[in-house]
Amino acid sequence: MSRLEELLASRNSLAQLVGYETFAHRALQGTMARNPETVRRFLDLLSDQLSKRTQKDFEMMTKMKMKLNPQNSKLMPWDHPYYSGVLRAERYNIDPGLYCPFFSLGACMEGLNSLFSQLLGISLYAEQTQRGEVWSEDVRKLAVVHETEGLLGYIYCDFFQRPDKPHQDCHFTVRGGRRKENGEYQLPVVVLMLSLPHSTRGAPTLLSPGMMENLFHEMGHAMHSMLGRTRYQHVTGTRCPTDFAEVPSILMEYFANDYRVVNQFARHYKTGQPLPKTMVSRLCESKKVCAAADMQLQVFYAALDQIYHGKHPLKKSTTEILKETQEKVYGLPYVPNTVSRNILTVLIPLFLPAPCTAHSHAYCCIVMLKEFSFFQPLYSESKVLEIFS
């Protein structure tokens, strides 16, 4: 803990050395939120709107805990992910095994191809790789081609599990796009990394609904990189303001959960039968279970992040601040000498180049709903909070 406090104090000194009031002011410069005051107002507003719904979610979880564990029914922080899962399973019985046959990798890629062609006039073409070009033989290369502008860039799809490969879905840039001095455009090259199972003798690679949503999410990042047109490569695509970076991929998640999109590509790999509408609706509804409590947890992380990177010296120890903020913003009791594993999502950015941006996820959700006009009839601003209901 003393290391953490030292790190935060050093960040504060560095920020002040270059003329900022706090590290938060420095880190938020150039983001959409612009300054800590906006982030705080945003978090307060979100928290206000969420609080009743969060309370309801916690009550539902407590009831379920009373049913399953009557001797010890007080709701603790580690109960949140477990009991929200139990409630989701009880209400909607989403068995991934029932969905997987409709989401073969080929069908999902065709779905993406047709979505991009309808929305953006873009097609994806598999391209042969040269010897030594890829790091594993199951990596595929896609050329991204626009109907009038031509080749926009390349995506290497490193989709399959293999020993020693990090088990993490992500997108990263190999070469950013940029306008060169001679007027030509340096084409972006990115990698999409997933951990999908290989096909078997009897079946192609089949994705669970979660895997399909992740594929859409990561593809949102890849397309962001492909479509960016900037003079400098260090601000291109996903290298944009941190609290905008997730907007295209959250947009893609909405597509992955919209029947009108899913209906176009989800086909049973054996029979060719489309995924029944009721199954898509059940899947979408299940995501709303305990969504307020989930978002409240994100608000707590973001609030903690802001205080740690706010005015120094901190008024209390980092542990006392954690306890106070958890109880005030999140609402579940702090347990002495414990740190939730999930709190690492706040602590990790402390050590990465993007600290002080834990608000980004919630911010991106709202920006996505607010800015994309073609989504407004579906998810108008007044309906924003229904998503968390």
Ligand SMILES: [Zn+2]
């Ligand atoms: Zn992402």
